[in-house]
Amino acid sequence: MDSSITKDATMEPQAIKSYQQILDNVLAQKLEQNEKRIKAITDYKKGHKKVIEGLEAYPLSLSENCMVPIGKLAFMKGKLTHTNEILIYLGEGYFVKYSASQAIALCNRRIAWADEMLKSLETEKNLYEMRQYIPLEHDVFGKDRKDIVEHWTENKLDEWKVQHRQREKEYRQKLAKLKEKERIDIRTEEDLFKKLDQLEVEEALEDEIYRLETERKAYYDLKDGKVYDESEEDESDSDQITTEKIQEELKKLEDIQMDRATSDTSKDTNTKEKRRISFAEPCVIEDESNTKEISISREVCSALKQDICNESSEDENDTIRIEFSHSSHTPDIVESNNMEIQSPVDIYKMFNAPKSILKRSPNDMIFNEAAPPLNESSSTDTEDEIEHVKHSAYNSVIKEIVQESKTSPVNVSTEKDEKRIVSRFKLERAGRK
Amino acid sequence: MDPQIQQKILQFETFINDVLKADLAKLAEKLDTKNADVTEFLQLKSVITTFQNTNAEKIGFKTKVDIGNNFFIQAHVPDASKIILDVGLGHYIEFTLDEALIVINIRIKLLEQQIANLRKAVARTNAHIKLILIAIRDLQGMRDI
Numbered sequence: 001m002d003s004s005i006t007k008d009a010t011m012e013p014q015a016i017k018s019y020q021q022i023l024d025n026v027l028a029q030k031l032e033q034n035e036k037r038i039k040a041i042t043d044y045k046k047g048h049k050k051v052i053e054g055l056e057a058y059p060l061s062l063s064e065n066c067m068v069p070i071g072k073l074a075f076m077k078g079k080l081t082h083t084n085e086i087l088i089y090l091g092e093g094y095f096v097k098y099s100a101s102q103a104i105a106l107c108n109r110r111i112a113w114a115d116e117m118l119k120s121l122e123t124e125k126n127l128y129e130m131r132q133y134i135p136l137e138h139d140v141f142g143k144d145r146k147d148i149v150e151h152w153t154e155n156k157l158d159e160w161k162v163q164h165r166q167r168e169k170e171y172r173q174k175l176a177k178l179k180e181k182e183r184i185d186i187r188t189e190e191d192l193f194k195k196l197d198q199l200e201v202e203e204a205l206e207d208e209i210y211r212l213e214t215e216r217k218a219y220y221d222l223k224d225g226k227v228y229d230e231s232e233e234d235e236s237d238s239d240q241i242t243t244e245k246i247q248e249e250l251k252k253l254e255d256i257q258m259d260r261a262t263s264d265t266s267k268d269t270n271t272k273e274k275r276r277i278s279f280a281e282p283c284v285i286e287d288e289s290n291t292k293e294i295s296i297s298r299e300v301c302s303a304l305k306q307d308i309c310n311e312s313s314e315d316e317n318d319t320i321r322i323e324f325s326h327s328s329h330t331p332d333i334v335e336s337n338n339m340e341i342q343s344p345v346d347i348y349k350m351f352n353a354p355k356s357i358l359k360r361s362p363n364d365m366i367f368n369e370a371a372p373p374l375n376e377s378s379s380t381d382t383e384d385e386i387e388h389v390k391h392s393a394y395n396s397v398i399k400e401i402v403q404e405s406k407t408s409p410v411n412v413s414t415e416k417d418e419k420r421i422v423s424r425f426k427l428e429r430a431g432r433k
Numbered sequence: 434m435d436p437q438i439q440q441k442i443l444q445f446e447t448f449i450n451d452v453l454k455a456d457l458a459k460l461a462e463k464l465d466t467k468n469a470d471v472t473e474f475l476q477l478k479s480v481i482t483t484f485q486n487t488n489a490e491k492i493g494f495k496t497k498v499d500i501g502n503n504f505f506i507q508a509h510v511p512d513a514s515k516i517i518l519d520v521g522l523g524h525y526i527e528f529t530l531d532e533a534l535i536v537i538n539i540r541i542k543l544l545e546q547q548i549a550n551l552r553k554a555v556a557r558t559n560a561h562i563k564l565i566l567i568a569i570r571d572l573q574g575m576r577d578i
Contacts, residue, residue: 048501048502050501051501051502054500054501054504055500058506068496068498068508068510069498069499070480071473071476071480072473072519073474073519074477074518074533075525076512076515076516077515077517078498078508078509078511079509079511080506080507080509081495081508081509082506082507085506085507086505087497087504087505087506087507088503088505089503089505103504
């Protein structure tokens with residue numbers, strides 16, 4: 001058995017060719033037969049149609065002149081009589097005598113049958129043509145075709161059957177178990193509620209996670225802005241190479257940043273604060289967030305970039321890392337009222353409350369109220385700065401960024417909070433209890 | 434074996450199959466049609482003689498006429514003394530029964546001659562085939578089997 005299979009598998013191309021030829025011949029023959037039959041049946045149909053015509057005409061008159069054929073080669077003059085009596089040959093030596101209308105009905109039946117036959121013959125023809133066409137199309141008899149052979153012995157089959165039965169058993173058992181479980185789970189109302197509660201908790205957690213993610217993003221944005229400011233500061237402090245102009249500029253900026261509180265302290269911090277913060281790409285952030293870019297900022301950025309290159313060349317990874325070292329000096333910071341942010345310290349004060357990641361952040365609402373609309377703030381700021389300093393635009397830009405980054409994420413989060421409504425189901429339950 | 438001889442054998446065989454056997458088939462077909470015609474005439478002759486023998490010639494007769502697909506209608510022939518005969522090429526001539534018989538006899542004779550000729554032709558082609566087969570056998574060196 002095996003040997004025969006292998007023999008088939010390694011069939012010679014010539015043998016395949018001969019088989020192909022045989023197949024082609026058979027199909028062609030079948031098609032020819034089919035065509036013949038189609039022709040015969042169409043003729044049959046046509047003949048019956050003519051007969052119907054005659055049968056419709058002859059009974060109209062009592063008798064009709066005609067040539068009576070005597071054999072194939074001779075006729076005699078005669079008359080058709082009894083034109084409404086028609087003898088029909090049914091085959092097998094049986095005749096039936098019909099009236100003309102009955103004969104017409106018979107003809108129609110025969111025509112219907114012929115139509116049916118023609119239809120089936122047509123499908124047969126299509127089938128044969130398809131069979132002729134498919135091997136050509138898919139190159140079934142191509143040269144490098146191989147039979148798909150699977151060696152399979154009785155023993156193996158038995159083994160497989162046993163295994164299959166076992167596996168099927170296991171599967172059924174599992175299924176049954178699962179069903180059982182489900183049934184137990186939702187048998188009582190309590191169970192149902194438990195399950196629903198569980199689902200709800202899951203949903204809440206998901207929401208929380210999503211919210212946190214967005215918050216985190218916002219936090220980073222905020223940080224970036226802040227950091228930028230600070231870096232400006234130490235830039236001005238530490239870097240001796242930067243041009244005097246820039247230094248002057250920056251000092252002025254810092255003045256504004258400290259927001260006209262006490263110029264002394266701000267100066268003090270300027271000179272003595274020794275914080276070193278570097279981060280990956282401040283310029284890029286600036287560019288992205290700000291369209292009203294000013295030349296000064298660029299310069300500063302470039303200077304800063306140098307700094308970055310020197311300091312944190314190993315920080316060139318795609319993660320934004322901030323490195324800083326505290327100075328020994330403890331700056332004496334002016335007490336400021338809680339509502340206004342004058343220095344980064346204020347920000348910390350306002351939002352320092354440690355929070356669980358699962359709880360709603362408390363600063364959401366406060367901050368939303370505190371933060372003025374974006375456009376207004378920027379405009380007012382610029383106005384103020386124009387009054388005080390000439391190069392105020394830069395600072396305004398910075399501030400804008402800071403505020404933007406503060407407001408936008410918070411808004412998002414609050415919106416989300418509002419959206420997170422307790423489910424109606426839960427409310428109902430609470431009400432019932 | 435000599436390749437030339439082999440080629441010749443092949444040629445002979447193709448000649449037998451493609452020419453002589455085709456001729457034979459054609460002749461057989463012709464012979465069949467002629468024989469059919471003869472039988473038709475013979476039948477007609479017998480019918481006419483029955484007309485003459487019975488008194489159908491005078492009083493006419495009844496018959497069934499096929500109007501196609503084996504649907505028959507009764508027909509009555511009042512005057513059976515005259516018959517219209519196919520004389521070939523789609524021409525029909527009206528004869529009396531006696532005249533018709535003469536014509537039919539002549540036609541039958543003619544057909545028989547034609548059949549004899551055809552038979553001869555068939556025999557000749559058969560002989561040709563046989564001859565070539567013998568020649569092939571000779572060429573293959575299988576004598577006197």
